[in-house]
Amino acid sequence: MLAPVSPATAPALEAINVSKTYPGGTSALAGVSLAVAPGETVALVGESGCGKTTLLRTFNRLVDPSAGIVRVEGRPVAETDPIGLRRRIGYVPQDGGLLPHWRIERNVELVPRLLGWDRDHARTRAREMLDLVGLAPDTHARRYPAELSGGQRQRVAFARALAADPPIILLDEPFGALDALTRLELHRQFQTLQETLHKTMVLVTHDLNEAFRLAGRIGVMKKGRLLQLATPDELTARPADGYVRELLELRHG
């Protein structure tokens, strides 16, 4: 497992025996290993506090692990400048995390501008991205986040994550704060983007149905451990332990 792999077949994201213990002794991750192939979408599910968000945040160094190795595109992130790393990884948090004092277009331009694109180029790109996520640029680009609905803000967050065309996107409960109907609509949009853009994605969610619908593989986490990582079919057919089985039953219940 730790043998060197050639770049062509290297996982886009890789966590090897990663642990995170906070000062004071709280353990958020306890020896988690996982690899995500290029173009694959992996969902991380589990209860609040199971470590799924912490694991996600080790990939763009928002969290530095206490032990273990995290690699992005084959390179250990511990040896990578976090600022440059983050600019190459898209990020969609719950509730959008848009900068409230910036117009929509400025929010979408954020990463291209950080990367030093010239203004016109960045602006053109922002409008394309708004178009891509289903927001008419002419009516939305000049607005402020507070003037948009929750669903529209979340679309903007997707546009922002995609703007600099990063190969990897991390999503932290991106649909968590939306009403059911809007969530379904955005799920469809997400699937379209998956098909056209082939990004590597890690999706943290507490909604098992969402994980089944959107992810190629699902990782079930509990108390800082990854209990099982498998395709939806495999998970249904061969749950690794009682907890996973219970979780699957809840899904149908």
Place this chain on the structure above:
Amino acid sequence: MGRRSVLLFLLLFLPGIAHAADRVVVGSKNFEESRLLGEIFAQLLESRTKLTVERRLGLAGTQVCFEALKSGAIDVYPEYTGTGLVSLLGEPANLGRSAAMSRVRSEFLSRWNLWWISPLGFESSFEIAVPQELAEREHLTTISDLARISGRLRGGFGHEFVGREDGLPGLEKTYGLKFASVEHLQQAIQYQAAGDRRIDAMDAYTTDARLLRYNLVILRDDKNFFPPYEAAALVRGETLKRHPEVGAVLGLLAGAFDEDSMRALNFRLQEKGESEAVVARDALRALGLTGGGARPPETGRRTTGFAAYLWSERQTLARRTLEHLGLSAAALLLGVLVAVPLGLYLERKRRGAESAIRVLGLLQTVPSLALLAFMIPVLGVGIAPAIVALWLYSLYPIVRNTYSGVRDADPRAVDAATALGMTPGQILTQVRLPLAAPIILAGIRTAAVITVGTATLAAFIGAGGLGEPIITGLQLANARMILSGAIPAAALALLVDGALGWIEKALRPAGLG
């Protein structure tokens, strides 16, 4: 704003800091007679020398005047030999009139190079006064008589009298006085209170004109406790060396008054509500020391309405308003320049930030007058210490709001900005600060209102501003004069609050609702 423009700003608003060579500053204490004598010195110097005369009348008591004189913040003020002997030199009061004068002369000269010149010809001793009716009923003629029954009486004494060795403490020791209660009162209020029989005994001075009006009688100092209080001009030796004409001109006042003529002048101030400028002018004319000249503006006449009074005072009020704004603006600007970076630094450091802010908060609880008084030994009197004190008050609200505003700025937006690769510096300048701007400005606004309000107290240490008529009015028991400072000061505070509220709204980042 660049460093140079800040300097320019300070120079524009702090004319008091630069001590011009051909300028002489006249001070006085905060009661009528001292103010009048100060004004007489000032007018005489104006008419007989080419010097520019600046007035710092009504400074808060002997210690403030004396410190101001020693530090060179003022050049001359009227003082009394007894005060010099007991309060300033700390010596016993057992000297006669001329012995007291020669003692203070030689001691002040050798210790501080300060000169007692031109004894003005009258004594204004401390006296103990009681209502006439009480004196008759209890057969009081001496202070010893008073001591006999003092256990049943309420005393009401001036703030300075209560603290001075040649005041109440020494008096109590010498006569065995022990009042049932002692209140500390402003002089103008003491008379009112004694007249209304709310106090039974008070300190007065020989040349005070109000004793008759309030039916008060003076009790004889049968144990000769009070030293002689001969009035004279107390001048800095350096000033006399630089401008010998100051000594020559003030010398013209030697022996110019006696107790009766001084009481008559005090009467015009205290009972007729005339301004010290007018009374001083008339006194100098009567002495033949100044010619006709232009009539100074009549102020304080009680026959005109308040509006007319304000109108007649408009130029003075405009100047004081500008002084007031200048003081407040300088203090606030310095406050912003220091407090915003400090708040940002504390937010960065976190550790110890809360306790540092709490210390600044404690500073806020130091009474403003006390803080102003602390400044005097370090910075003298006038504008500089006032600005420093106001500046200290302005820090807390700005630091606190900068710190908490930046710390608590929309955590989800800050998290997303971090996750997308903004540097900490970019996050500070492009996210945290703009989002915290309304909160920081609210802190600045609070500081501004506090500063404009507190700046009225700056007049106690001679910094001018709208506190000037308030304090003078308090010393002269002139309600109209108090209001002529208090109303514009309140209006100014409201105006500043409104203006900053408007700026706050204008600078509020779009999109923040």
